Amino acid sequence: MHFYGSAKINNRHHLEIGGVDTVELVEKYGTPLYVYDVALIRERARGFRDTFKRLGIKAQVAYASKAFSTIAMVQLVKEEGLSLDVVSGGELYTAIAAQFPTEKIHFHGNNKSIEELKMALDYQIGCIVVDNFLELHLLMDLCEQKDTKTQILLRVTPGIEAHTHDYILTGQEDSKFGFDLQNGQAEKALRMALESDRLEVLGVHCHIGSQIFDTTGFVLATKKIFEKLNEWKSGFGYISTVLNLGGGFGIRYTQEDEPIPASSYVEEIISEVKNQVVKYNMELPEIWIEPGRSLVGDAGTTLYKIGSTKEVPDVRKYVAVDGGMTDNIRPALYQAKYEAVLANRPLDEVEEKVSIAGKCCESGDMLIWDLPLPKADNNDVLAVFCTGAYGYSMSNNYNRIPRPPVVFVENGITQLVVKRESFDDLIRLDVALKEQVKL
Known part of the structure; x- marks a missing residue:
């Protein structure tokens, strides 16, 4: 298995990102959970920015924020000295809220x-x-x-x-x-x-x-x-x-x-x-x-809890997780492919190929087909890699499922940068019907 950035197996034989045990992240923040390796984002940003500087070329490297836009992410872009590309009033508003220098914004x-x-x-x-x-x-x-x-x-x-x-x-x-x-x-x-x-x-x-x-x-x-x-x-x-x-x-x-x-x-x-x-x-x-994607894509990992399983004899085995097309619509939208491991026991021997199903009421809600895994049960945590671009930014509330939180990890420190949505958040903008009065 290829790991990205600071991701590695720690001495507890768990997947670790940014110096933080992913099992501990799940215990603290729950699942599904978007986890971003901040050091890797910085590395990717500097790979573009510093090459122009080394070659003495006047340039602007503008982060395409449609890939992943939050106040914290825009602040990180500012820290790295990049410009910012926005494609909507909402992305521009986020940039303003993050106090990003407006002269470095492209619309x-x-x-x-x-x-x-x-x-x-x-x-x-x-x-x-x-x-x-x-x-x-x-x-x-x-x-x-x-x-x-x-x-x-x-x-x-x-x-x-x-x-x-x-x-x-x-x-x-x-x-x-x-x-x-x-x-x-x-x-x-x-x-x-x-x-x-x-x-x-x-x-x-x-x-x-x-x-x-x-x-x-x-x-x-x-x-x-x-x-x-x-x-x-x-x-x-x-x-x-x-x-x-x-x-x-x-x-x-x-x-x-x-x-x-x-x-x-x-x-x-x-x-x-x-x-x-x-x-x-x-x-x-x-x-x-x-x-955009090249700055944040492989810096993002989504953590899920394993749920139910279903075996179709001589066809396939389905393993369901507690997320799906609400937090990552790319596989359903255009058959995007991903790799994943069991975060709590990534070194265990692979025993079978399974297909990872989401929990939405759609037969097309499949995250990964034919994934090699150890035998998994509902105590396990699945880590899906490279979900940093167009995961959170394209997330949705289909089936009235709240969107997951986002956590930044760097040098052993975690920071919650987007809170988990609650059921109250789901109905916050709803307006109840007024009672009809017959004349």
Whole structure:
């Protein structure tokens, strides 16, 4: 079994994370429980940030907070000197509550509301990534109303889709995001933005995919963007001072995954940007990237209590846990794969393959198929690895199940950063029917 970060087997033969025994965590906080290895988050953040610094490149590493957004997480991002990428009013509000420096906040989204844009302008955030023509018009009008200016990036679709090791080059990318580079949309948007005295167009942004395990897609996207930037330079004298190449850097969920170090992504991106700058005789732009999953994904572990079992002869054995698609919807949503061990006896000999079922009233609520485990009973704790991204952030109250708490662990110290929801929390916003009075 591959362990991540500070995770190891301690002298009690229990799984330990951040110097804390996971069995003790369960005794203190209950299950299900999200546990984050803070030292590993710091290590991942520094892997991106320090590579730019070592190579002397002006850059911003913005944590894509959609992966996992809480006040404590935003505070940790601030401690590590990163910028912050938000995609909703709620994520922006969380950042403000965490007292994150607003000049280092970037706001994404394909359908930002008027209220969200007003909020972004009122807090004078660093950059708004403009996604479409409606947003461009709204932003210009709001800036006029508020007698203010704002910095923007134009999100473009370069015609490259990347996932894992597959790359697809398309003339016009079929995406709900951004201005297409090939059909004239991007030029039209740039002209509109440059004609406004309320907008400062820093540059362009693209995001080519997720769980990407090499640098080919980023190189191809960089080449296509610079081709267009050269046209814009000669066509109407526009010089991009920022190039944001997004995120999508892959992590290891199972033995099948083979991610590369953060430094390798950064070094290859810098190398290609430098190549293009020389080719087109341009100034080196500031490079921005947006790691999300790659900062928190493998730093998160979810702990469950084993519950009931069901054996279907000659088919499979189901082992149920006290969570499921309410705390991790990824397996049900897109067949995500995970690895797991019994946290209280990880060294015991594997005796069978079982399928880990959630407790929701859905046959599709399955967390892991065909997991090798020792024989498990309802005194055992299951630790599912690499649940730090899109676990808590996509959690829900299906079947009226309260969401789990979140605990940070570092150097033997635990800190509760999100409380467990109660049944009272579930009905807090409910409004009872008024008694009907017959006339």
